[in-house]
Amino acid sequence: MKRLLEWQIAAVRAIKVETPRVKTFTLALPAWSPHRAGQHYDLRLTAPDGYQAQRSYSIASGPEKTGEIDLTIERLEDGEVSSYMHDVLVVGDQVELRGPIGGYFVWEAGQSNPLLLIAGGSGVVPLMAMIRHRSAVGSTVPTRLLYSSRTFEDIIYRQELEKLSNARSGLEVFHTLTRSQPLDWVGYARRIDLHMLEDVAKPLGDDFRAFICGPTPLVEAAANGLVSLGVPADRVRTERFGPTGGA
Amino acid sequence: MSETFTSRGFFGKHRQDGPAERVPPGQYITSDFPVLSAGPTPYTPQDQWSFEINGLVKKSLRWTWAEFLKLPSRHYTVDIHCVTKWSKLDTEWEGISVDTLLESAGVDPKAEYLVAFCDGGYTTNMSLREVTGGKAFVGYRYAGSPLAPEHGGPARLVVPQLYFWKSAKWVRGLTLLEKDAPGFWETLGYNNHGDPWKEERYRGD
Numbered sequence: 001m002k003r004l005l006e007w008q009i010a011a012v013r014a015i016k017v018e019t020p021r022v023k024t025f026t027l028a029l030p031a032w033s034p035h036r037a038g039q040h041y042d043l044r045l046t047a048p049d050g051y052q053a054q055r056s057y058s059i060a061s062g063p064e065k066t067g068e069i070d071l072t073i074e075r076l077e078d079g080e081v082s083s084y085m086h087d088v089l090v091v092g093d094q095v096e097l098r099g100p101i102g103g104y105f106v107w108e109a110g111q112s113n114p115l116l117l118i119a120g121g122s123g124v125v126p127l128m129a130m131i132r133h134r135s136a137v138g139s140t141v142p143t144r145l146l147y148s149s150r151t152f153e154d155i156i157y158r159q160e161l162e163k164l165s166n167a168r169s170g171l172e173v174f175h176t177l178t179r180s181q182p183l184d185w186v187g188y189a190r191r192i193d194l195h196m197l198e199d200v201a202k203p204l205g206d207d208f209r210a211f212i213c214g215p216t217p218l219v220e221a222a223a224n225g226l227v228s229l230g231v232p233a234d235r236v237r238t239e240r241f242g243p244t245g246g247a
Numbered sequence: 248m249s250e251t252f253t254s255r256g257f258f259g260k261h262r263q264d265g266p267a268e269r270v271p272p273g274q275y276i277t278s279d280f281p282v283l284s285a286g287p288t289p290y291t292p293q294d295q296w297s298f299e300i301n302g303l304v305k306k307s308l309r310w311t312w313a314e315f316l317k318l319p320s321r322h323y324t325v326d327i328h329c330v331t332k333w334s335k336l337d338t339e340w341e342g343i344s345v346d347t348l349l350e351s352a353g354v355d356p357k358a359e360y361l362v363a364f365c366d367g368g369y370t371t372n373m374s375l376r377e378v379t380g381g382k383a384f385v386g387y388r389y390a391g392s393p394l395a396p397e398h399g400g401p402a403r404l405v406v407p408q409l410y411f412w413k414s415a416k417w418v419r420g421l422t423l424l425e426k427d428a429p430g431f432w433e434t435l436g437y438n439n440h441g442d443p444w445k446e447e448r449y450r451g452d
Contacts, residue, residue, distance in 0.1 A: 004451030009252060042448075044273070045254040051262050054273040054332050080261040080275065088256040096252060101449060103435035104285050216282040220397060223287035233287045233367060240282050 005098045006031070007044065012093045013068060018156045022122060023086055024060060024072045027097065034063040037129040038106035038211065038239075041069065041099030045081060055081040058126035058213075058239075059100065062133035069097075072156065074122040105239045107211060109134055114204040115143040118192065118222045120214025123241060124156055127213060131164060131171065140170040142208075146200045148192055148218060150179040174200050192218060197225045206230075213239040265336055269326055271443035274334040281333055282397045285431070289366035289396075289417050296401060298348075298385065299420030302361070305353030309420075312401065316387075318343045323384055325407035327414070328443040340405060342386035345378040348421070358423035362430060363404050366417040370430035372439070373413055375423065377406055385418060410441040410448070 014026040037059075044054045061070040075086040089095070107115065107130045115134075117127040124147055134143060145165075149155045155175060165173045176188030176196065188196055201208065210231065212222045219240050226236050265276040293312045301307040310318070323340045354375070362372045377383065387394050387402040394400035399416030406413045412432050433439050438447040446452060 005449050045257045045259070046252055047257050047259045048253050051259040052273060053257075053259055053261070053275060056331055080259065084254070084257050093255055094252070095254065101436060104431075216397065220282075220288060227287045233289070236287050238284060238286055240284070 005101065007096045007098045009094050010097045012089060012091050012095065015089070015091060018072060019154050021154070022072060022074050022156050024070050025085065025089070026068055026070050027095065028068045029097065032067045032069070033100070034066075035059055035069070035100035035129075036103075036106040036108060037062060037133040038126045039100040039102045039129075040126070041071065041097045042101065043071070043081065044096040044098075045084060046096070053080050056101070058129070060125045060128050060132075062129055062136050064133065064136040072122065072125045072128070105211065105213070105237050107133070107209075109137045109139040109141070111209065112141060114208040115141055116201055116204055116208045116210040116226075117143065117145040118147075118197075118210065118212040118214070118218075119145065120148045120192075120218035121150070121154070121241075122156065123212075123214030123218070123239070125213075126239065127211060128157055130211065131161070134171070135164050135169065142204055143171045144200055144204060145171070145173045146176070146192065146196070146222075147173065148176045148178060148214070151177060152180075152182050152185070192222050192225070194225050194228070197222065198229060201226065201229065201231075208235070210236045211239075212236065214241065216240050265334070269336060270334055271328055272446050273448075274328055274332055274443065277333040277335055280335060280338075280398065281329065281331070283329065283331060284367075284397075284416060285369070286367055291366050291401070291417070293401065297419065298402070300348050300352040300423070301420065302423035303355035303358035303425060304349075304423055305355065308348075308352045315343070315402075318347060321384065323386070323405070325405065327405075327407055327411050330410040330412055330437065330441070330443075330448050334443075339390050340384070340386040341388035342384040342402070342405065344381060345383045345385065345404075345421070346381060348385065349379065349423075354423065357425045360424045360427045362422045362424065362428050363415040363418050364420055364422060365415050366419055368431075369415060369417070371404075371413050371415050372428055372430040372433055373406065373409065374427070377409060377413075378404075378421075382406065382408060408442070410438075410443055412437065413441050 010027040016024040040058045057071045060072040165171045296312045299309045328334045383406040386405045404415045404418045
């Protein structure tokens with residue numbers, strides 16, 4: 001039977017270092033099709049003897065960037081695929097991809113409800129696709145990103161987020177740094193908790209939609225926290241990260 | 248075409264992590280137990296929990312939590328395979344065989360399919376054949392402890408021969424049907440059947 005989602009061979013067009021452990025790979029797709037912000041691609045590596053490894057990676061770019069996608073990938077200690085991507089892959093190499101995949105953790109700019117985005121670490125990637133999509137189409141839907149990182153250096157897309165949120169666009173970004181903070185840090189400095197959620201969510205009113213992505217403990221804390229603040233569970237969509245997710 | 252593609256400099260350092268005959272194509276072995284779900288974890292108090300068998304059965308049945316625990320249970324050791332590529336070998340469960348639940352209700356001969364329904368609104372569908380003959384159970388203990396909420400507790404359906412999204416978390420019952428009725432992920436681009444050995448991940452696979 002013919003697969004609806006065919007594997008295609010994508011060329012690595014650019015590699016950008018985002019943080020000490022995170023890189024963005026720009027991949028040119030011969031059969032690119034527009035994705036919905038929040039979707040992912042499957043990436044497959046094949047060894048000379050036919051052994052294959054696959055992983056799913058969220059798309060970081062918006063659908064307005066045609067012909068190619070950005071995948072932002074964190075290098076996991078001992079990660080078979082992420083360590084290859086970080087340590088071996090160079091511009092001009094090829095990888096196999098199929099997608100876009102996923103129809104639930106997605107946001108389209110036509111939706112007019114205010115948006116609460118909550119990210120932990122590289123969980124910001126699919127939310128960045130939403131932010132870029134929102135910005136590319138000129139949406140002014142009130143949007144707040146609450147983004148938890150370990151240290152200042154670990155913040156992915158920091159400058160772009162700063163730029164986008166300074167443009168009177170209705171986007172506001174709130175950082176929390178859980179491990180260490182610069183001397184002049186004015187953002188939050190603790191794990192996401194109920195008070196922080198209330199602070200950030202309140203100005204959005206009571207009709208917002210929430211997207212939460214990150215490691216399981218953060219997603220559990222944020223999703224359960226919103227529900228306990230009275231947010232209906234069906235307005236909270238979650239995506240959790242596999243390899244480091246809970247016990 | 249893609250059969251001849253190789254990734255420059257890739258040799259695969261984790262290929263010996265599990266016995267090849269137990270690791271389906273495209274999967275890797277993990278030792279922890281990742282959590283995936285589309286929304287917040289539901290917390291239903293035990294006195295409000297029940298499990299139902301309904302639809303095409305001779306008699307619809309409903310058990311309270313206390314009644315459910317009195318049904319004959321079994322210990323299971325199974326390998327599980329998530330569509331997000333991780334597999335976990337030799338997971339240990341205690342639960343009630345779906346056969347036991349269906350026998351109590353009496354299956355209408357017209358029933359061919361079922362939909363599992365859950366707290367939080369999640370659903371998943373499969374053929375009745377996938378859950379009978381000792382192939383599936385409703386698990387409520389994992390690795391010797393009550394099943395944790397983020398893993399689907401108080402009880403989840405476990406259908407180990409299919410990708411793990413079929414093993415519905417927070418399951419509250421099964422509805423038996425004459426015709427197939429695609430569930431949550433099955434209507435959002437994932438495969439209707441979900442056999443990991445055939446790599447039936449997405450629609451059309």
